[in-house]
Amino acid sequence: MNKTISTLIPLLLLPGLGLSQVSGERSKHEPFETPVALYLTWQQDPTTTMTIHRVSEGAEDESWVDYRPWNEEEAAGRSWESVTGSSEPMARFSNLPVHTVELTGLEPATTYQFRVPEGPGTFKFRTLPADADEPIRFAAGGDTMHRQIWMERVNRVAMEYEPEFIVWGGDLAYADGRENRRGLHRWFDWFDAIKNTMITEEGRVIPIVVTMGNHEMRGGYYFHHDDFEQTDDWRREVAPYFYTLFSMPGQPGYNVLDFGDYLSLVVLDSDHTNPVEGEQTEWLEEILDERQEVPHVFPVYHVPGYPGVRDFDGDVSTGIRKHWVPLFEQYGVRVAFENHDHAYKRTVPIRDGEAADDGIVYIGDGSWGTSARSVHDADETWYLERSESVRHFILATIHGDDASFKMIDEFGEKIDEYELPADD
Numbered sequence: 141m142n143k144t145i146s147t148l149i150p151l152l153l154l155p156g157l158g159l160s161q162v163s164g165e166r167s168k169h170e171p172f173e174t175p176v177a178l179y180l181t182w183q184q185d186p187t188t189t190m191t192i193h194r195v196s197e198g199a200e201d202e203s204w205v206d207y208r209p210w211n212e213e214e215a216a217g218r219s220w221e222s223v224t225g226s227s228e229p230m231a232r233f234s235n236l237p238v239h240t241v242e243l244t245g246l247e248p249a250t251t252y253q254f255r256v257p258e259g260p261g262t263f264k265f266r267t268l269p270a271d272a273d274e275p276i277r278f279a280a281g282g283d284t285m286h287r288q289i290w291m292e293r294v295n296r297v298a299m300e301y302e303p304e305f306i307v308w309g310g311d312l313a314y315a316d317g318r319e320n321r322r323g324l325h326r327w328f329d330w331f332d333a334i335k336n337t338m339i340t341e342e343g344r345v346i347p348i349v350v351t352m353g354n355h356e357m358r359g360g361y362y363f364h365h366d367d368f369e370q371t372d373d374w375r376r377e378v379a380p381y382f383y384t385l386f387s388m389p390g391q392p393g394y395n396v397l398d399f400g401d402y403l404s405l406v407v408l409d410s411d412h413t414n415p416v417e418g419e420q421t422e423w424l425e426e427i428l429d430e431r432q433e434v435p436h437v438f439p440v441y442h443v444p445g446y447p448g449v450r451d452f453d454g455d456v457s458t459g460i461r462k463h464w465v466p467l468f469e470q471y472g473v474r475v476a477f478e479n480h481d482h483a484y485k486r487t488v489p490i491r492d493g494e495a496a497d498d499g500i501v502y503i504g505d506g507s508w509g510t511s512a513r514s515v516h517d518a519d520e521t522w523y524l525e526r527s528e529s530v531r532h533f534i535l536a537t538i539h540g541d542d543a544s545f546k547m548i549d550e551f552g553e554k555i556d557e558y559e560l561p562a563d564d
């Protein structure tokens with residue numbers, strides 16, 4: 141192991157709240173220490189699959205996960221299934237392996253128990269329901285960790301609402317793609333925040349869906365790089381952690397995640413490792429076209445098209461309004477999640493560049509765990525319904541064709557709410 145890294149390891153083995161609380165029978169495999177990181181996401185339908193990511197200390201060839209359906213009475217009687225995945229080094233600077241194991245063929249709305257090589261504890265996850273006949277809650281936001289303490293505070297409040305998953309629209313650890321001690325350390329703090337706050341007392345790990353932000357890469361934006369190429373290798377080179385740590389979106393950095401036929405999250409890259417214009421916009425049109433019958437299609441991306449803090453005429457915001465917004469409008473998007481500006485904002489419904497009753501509402505602006513900036517005055521800004529300088533998250537609830545949003549600050553106070561008008 142890299143010497144510099146091994147000096148960091150003792151810091152990582154302080155038990156996280158969740159990890160110290162879970163228990164269960166010992167794995168048949170030899171246990172290692174507590175994983176450096178344990179977090180879940182999806183590469184395919186969250187109603188029947190789960191992807192388990194783990195960063196371990198040296199267990200290079202131990203990429204397995206054991207799992208079984210779980211309920212109070214039966215668990216002890218069920219045998220474990222074992223699935224082996226793959227691993228790759230976290231970055232050139234760190235040879236810590238990032239393990240990825242995807243479980244498929246699961247039952248919807250079912251709790252599973254799982255264990256990883258760092259035994260003896262067990263964990264749980266829950267698949268999403270097959271439909272939205274009952275309300276489904278998730279939390280959304282972005283810009284998660286200026287400071288770990290702020291991220292953990294908002295995580296804890298969000299967890300009180302028992303979200304099925306959390307969506308983070310970029311600027312996660314603020315490591316800027318730096319393959320050095322400082323960059324790595326920011327990810328370690330971010331992993332710790334998840335371990336400390338996003339594993340319930342019962343050992344249930346809450347999955348995340350993330351997007352690329354400017355602080356996931358060196359230079360922030362593709363146009364700051366003279367050697368830009370729209371290739372997997374180039375993206376991996378400038379954003380080494382993002383492309384090893386998260387199989388969603390994975391390459392090429394944008395993707396769509398379909399929850400049965402009731403919800404699609406459209407995960408986009410706002411000029412970071414992919415230009416807004418061109419290949420990504422062509423792909424966006426295709427996937428929005430295919431999902432016109434899906435009741436809830438939410439784009440999520442980092443830089444806002446309708447900024448609560450920054451300049452409306454900024455290049456990236458202008459590009460988003462020019463290339464993506466017309467497609468959102470054409471294909472029936474009703475709400476989009478924006479980030480990056482480190483404040484709270486909700487726009488008026490917007491269509492064709494002006495306020496319109498049947499328009500799209502943009503909610504953001506990415507202040508989960510950042511110091512919040514001062515905002516444009518909503519009374520003097522045509523596109524803003526609300527704006528506030530506050531750390532917060534968005535609690536989204538979808539139920540049949542209905543969707544509602546409660547915005548909640550770091551102290552658990554509701555700061556705003558929005559309900560989609562019934563679709564005629």
Ligand SMILES: [Fe+2]
Binds near residue numbers: 353354355442481
């Ligand atoms: Fe940002």
